[in-house]
Amino acid sequence: MGVESRPIRAAIDIGSNTIHIVVARCWPDHLDILADELDLTRLGESVNADGTISEEKAQAALAVVAHYVALARNLGAETILLIATEAIRRASNREAFLARLEQQIGLPVAVISGEAEAVLTFYGATYELYRAGQAPLDLGVVDLGGGSTELVTAHDGRVSWRLSLPIGSGWLLDRYLPSDPPGRQERAAARLFLQEYQRKLSIPLYPPVLVATGGSANSLWLLAERAFGVAGPQRSLSADDLAQCEGLLAALSAREIAERYGQPYKRARILPAGALILRSLLARLGLDRLLISPHGIREGALLAYERYGPGWLLEVERQGALGHQNQASEAPRGSIAEAEENFLAYGRRLLTERLEKMLSWRRPLLKEPEEEAVHKMRVATRRLRAALDAYRGYLEPAAFKKLYRRLKKTAALLGAVRDSDVMLLNLRALLAGADTQERSSLLWLLAVLEEQRSQQASALQEHLRELDGEALHAQLLACFAAEEEC
Incomplete structure (x- = not known):
């Protein structure tokens, strides 16, 4: 059968971050792509917020x-496949949404399982490697989506194990990285959560080669190429490349990334989360590089239809079920809820330790507000507030605000005394080398600053006398009360 006689088909993937179409002439092992477009609709944003579209x-x-x-119809597609993934699976109003969609376009929408999503992703991400004879005997595929991440391992071209994780770049962004660019504490909290969650993954085979697909993976490769000159015979990213991308995305806002490196703004906003997920997964698998595939679930659906006909989805679900039987469990030992519980338990312990460290300097300062003690308590207070910032999204809002206001006042009083101490130190150094004419002015200024410092120290001591350590501990525990009730 010649090229012109091959069927033209289309696959539209309604995902958490994007709605993506591929139109192609189809063979069982090859696609001649005629159109490839996407829109960053971010359905998952509203689902992450309140569970609905x-x-x-x-x-x-x-x-x-x-x-x-x-x-698709203008390009002559005789078959149009519509598939929906994680955001639709999780939405409480998905049935109403799908009914509206099917009524408007006159086509059925298949809400596919995580198992089927993983198999289709494997087909799409690897078909060019197998066609070129470059696929190793064992390899893995990761599809980094907006609402989920699919991880697949295969042996000799057959899926041997798969896992669908309900964590994607959009999910991580909405949950952990609200700032633009994300702050250091936000990134640290997200990284800690990923490490805690991925640590529990039971992976039977560590693939020597990992292929990454999905919009975030491809956009990170493009960013690395344009920003750092990453190039090679194959699209690939090393762990160091991802670290450089993460640093750049922490330094520049999404708007700046979009303008400088030709990224859509909505995609640039998601990339910090994508970089964190891929870096943590490489570390978990003990790899230092991943290949990047521009193809994924849509191409996989087209190949599956060409191989298995109208019953393609049943066959894909069957293969996904076999992969499911080969794994230890659907989710790692410890679901997201358990990982976040561990994350919160760690946070409760960390915040308690930092609060106790801050309060340990209270007694020395009540006796005598010496320069070193002021500095130590100020540092301890800043570290406590930084940890609170990292956990803010998980803490009971009213209790958090009450505790934070108290600590902010403490920090301000400590900062005022510390600033005076630094100015006095510098002034005394100037005085030691001053001539007779300058000394009188410096001595006057020194007396003014010493009086100012004395007043500030008195205000600090009065505040510390009123600072009830037990009440602060109770306020800190109240911050976690909402999570304990869940």
């Missing part, structure tokens, strides 16, 4: 899908 997101998605269906 908002009306605004629903209308945007309906418009994008209708446009893509028209595009």
